[in-house]
Amino acid sequence: MAVNQDYELPCGRELETVWGRLDEVGTDHADEHELTCVHCRTARESLLALRAATDELITEPDPPPPDLFGRIMSAVRAEVRRGQMVDLGTPEPGGVEISEQAVAVVLRYAADSAGDVRARRVRVRTVGVDNGGASRVEVELTLSIRLGNDDGGESLARVRELVTAAAAARVGLSLEKLDLLVEDVYEDGE
Incomplete structure (x- = not known):
């Protein structure tokens, strides 16, 4: 284990x-300075404590936490839910990707902001790549519309406008296809 080579003790000796x-000092092979210098003795005691603590950590590792398996499985499930990656076709080396799940969250928020409509499910599917390297995606958005909404067609047009704009402005994607499916109605207060 190397120690910072630039640290000099007040007595002039380097900590290294x-x-x-x-x-050598521990086996009675100390020189005169090491036997009498308070600075070296203090540094030596601290270094010995550090070495003992390090040895203890190496020889007696802590048992795994009881929730380790659960934490690992949560991470695995999150990775699976994240879905496939969507390439944004950026010019940076290695490109920039975003998960289909992250795209779905942005599009859901856009749909919910239309008023009188609630997004239920958002499915994002990569269907190819354009000439610039960006993914081409299709989106299926399942909605619930407010009971008594007199302007259902206008509400859906507003959802289409907001979702398409969010895909372009917030994510950087152009939608290949956007299917809006109304599968439920809700009453105010639900």
Whole structure:
């Protein structure tokens, strides 16, 4: 284990030297300075405590936390839910990708902001790549519309406008296809 080589003790000795001679001093092979210098003795005691703590961590690792399996499985489930990655076709080296799940969240928020409509499910599916390297995606958005909405057609047109704009402005995607499916109605207060 190397110690910072630039640290000099008040007595003029470098800490690296004290570290390198720990075993010699411990086996009665100390020089006169090491026997009498309070600065070297203090540094040596601290370094010995550090070495003992490090050895203890190495020889007696903590048992795994009881929830380790659950935490690992949560991470695996989150990775599966994240879905496929969508390439944004950016010129940066390696490109920029975003998960289909993240795209769905942005589009759901846009649909919910239309008023009198609530997004239920959003499915994003990559169907190809354009000439610029960006993914071409299709979106299926399942909606619930407010009971008594007199302007259902206008509400859906507003959803289409907001979702298409959010895909372009917030994510950087052009939608290949956007299907809006009304599968339910809701009453105010639900």
